[in-house]
Amino acid sequence: MYAVEMQGITKQFGNVLANNNVHFCLEKQEIHALLGENGAGKTTLMRILYGLYRADASEIFIDGQKVEVNSPKQAIQAGVGMVTQHFTLVPTLTVAENIVLGYHNKATVSKNEIEASVKEASEKYGIHVDPASLVRQLSVGERQRVEILKALYRNARILIMDEPTAVLVPQEVDVLFESLLRLVKSGLSVIFISHKLNEVMAVCDRITVLRDGRVTGTVRKEDTTQQQLANMMVGRETFGINRQGTRDTGQVIYSVKDLSVINPQGLKVLKEVTFDVHAGEILGVAGVSGNGQSELTEVLTGLLKPTSGSVTLDGKDLTHAEPAEISNAGVGRTPEDRHEGSIGDLTVAENLALEELDKFTHNGMLDNARILENAKKYIAEFQIKASPNDRLRTLSGGNMQKVILARALCRRPRVVIASQPTRGLDVGATEYVRKKLLSERDRGAGVLLLSEDLDEILSLSDRIAVIYEGCIRGIIPAAEATAEKLGLMMAGAC
Ligand SMILES: Nc1ncnc2c1ncn2[C@@H]1O[C@H](COP(=O)(O)OP(=O)(O)OP(=O)(O)O)[C@@H](O)[C@H]1O
Numbered sequence: 001m002y003a004v005e006m007q008g009i010t011k012q013f014g015n016v017l018a019n020n021n022v023h024f025c026l027e028k029q030e031i032h033a034l035l036g037e038n039g040a041g042k043t044t045l046m047r048i049l050y051g052l053y054r055a056d057a058s059e060i061f062i063d064g065q066k067v068e069v070n071s072p073k074q075a076i077q078a079g080v081g082m083v084t085q086h087f088t089l090v091p092t093l094t095v096a097e098n099i100v101l102g103y104h105n106k107a108t109v110s111k112n113e114i115e116a117s118v119k120e121a122s123e124k125y126g127i128h129v130d131p132a133s134l135v136r137q138l139s140v141g142e143r144q145r146v147e148i149l150k151a152l153y154r155n156a157r158i159l160i161m162d163e164p165t166a167v168l169v170p171q172e173v174d175v176l177f178e179s180l181l182r183l184v185k186s187g188l189s190v191i192f193i194s195h196k197l198n199e200v201m202a203v204c205d206r207i208t209v210l211r212d213g214r215v216t217g218t219v220r221k222e223d224t225t226q227q228q229l230a231n232m233m234v235g236r237e238t239f240g241i242n243r244q245g246t247r248d249t250g251q252v253i254y255s256v257k258d259l260s261v262i263n264p265q266g267l268k269v270l271k272e273v274t275f276d277v278h279a280g281e282i283l284g285v286a287g288v289s290g291n292g293q294s295e296l297t298e299v300l301t302g303l304l305k306p307t308s309g310s311v312t313l314d315g316k317d318l319t320h321a322e323p324a325e326i327s328n329a330g331v332g333r334t335p336e337d338r339h340e341g342s343i344g345d346l347t348v349a350e351n352l353a354l355e356e357l358d359k360f361t362h363n364g365m366l367d368n369a370r371i372l373e374n375a376k377k378y379i380a381e382f383q384i385k386a387s388p389n390d391r392l393r394t395l396s397g398g399n400m401q402k403v404i405l406a407r408a409l410c411r412r413p414r415v416v417i418a419s420q421p422t423r424g425l426d427v428g429a430t431e432y433v434r435k436k437l438l439s440e441r442d443r444g445a446g447v448l449l450l451s452e453d454l455d456e457i458l459s460l461s462d463r464i465a466v467i468y469e470g471c472i473r474g475i476i477p478a479a480e481a482t483a484e485k486l487g488l489m490m491a492g493a494c
């Protein structure tokens, strides 16, 4: 008997068949990965299991019993919990209040009672949280633990995790995996969505691959390899990019000197940051998240004002310039959070025209025909799976990311600031974005690549800077960099 059996799941959105007669079985006490390209239908399938979407056709069995799940409430009653990427916690309440919220029917429960019962659950499941902390004070990793505990507190026997590691730093990923392995031993069954094949191979028992809404296969970890999984996802085996060794880079085009920022709380979050970017080079910035990367990109794109220091592009001072001025001067940017800088309710075509509206305006009127033409061109060039008139929010994460990248690169910027450009992308899309960054470099642009993914930094950069507690700890040529050396620098050890 399976923990979950989903049979003949079909779900259509407009003319997209997101799930096409999907069969999926979760064994008891296994960690089962769902893999597939962006837009393959993973989230849709899980939203059906959790009662957030209604399938056009479906049969769902939990512990052998046929169930109807028309709402998350019914899913929870059937023993299913889901941790999504966008957390659903209330930031101004405590951990204990969030966990208990909406669960007990008693008219009044005292704060002490709530905290004691959450503490008990925390010990029982070995998920460490402080019941009395306010959620808004917690890190992303801690919030995720609260979400997991919330599901377990509601007696979830089946836990769905949609890309849980995309927002975690490596140490937090290790903690999560340890918890999951322990919970599985004591009875939990887990569905785990990830684009990272090494994680899937590290923690999962079986793997189901989706492609264009259909299942391409279910395999045991022992019987497969990362190459085979990639092949099942996209129909080819070879991935990876070959970067030529040393290159002749051009002159310095972008120069950042002694840049410091003091945040509203009075903390110095960037300390005398100095680096140059040459034409035709990729300067990687490695670091554990939260060490000043977000502040650095915000200052460089005009969203945050520096306290001191300077930024120049081709000799032009941009230190205190507004975002539009910076972008017009030739600085292109792909934001860390793809929801920022894009408007979900506008169409793909409108989003692609957003930054250059004057180009698409004629006698004060928007030229919709040209906006459409422009969109068709970039949809084809960037292989975006969408039509120009689709609302952006209906796109899968990876396709949304491609829209944003297309918009940043279509103006042929002198300098590209790429923050976490492949976060949440499947192997194919990741390779695509990396190749795009390399081709930007090859046409002579300077690229500043901020990434927490060391493999990405090592495979793309010509030089690598390490940022730690708001300081650049050193800049080394890629040829001298190893994961170990960077890891030590990132931890502030040298
Ligand atoms: N609410 C919706 N309205 C319209 N289309 C949708 C909706 N939700 C999903 N889709 C479409 O269904 C398809 C599958 O999307 P889904 O989010 O399930 O993909 P995914 O495998 O989770 O991708 P990713 O890895 O990018 O998260 C996509 O083409 C997407 O655009």
Ligand SMILES: [Mg+2]
Pocket: 042, 043, 044, 396, 397
């Ligand atoms: Mg998804």
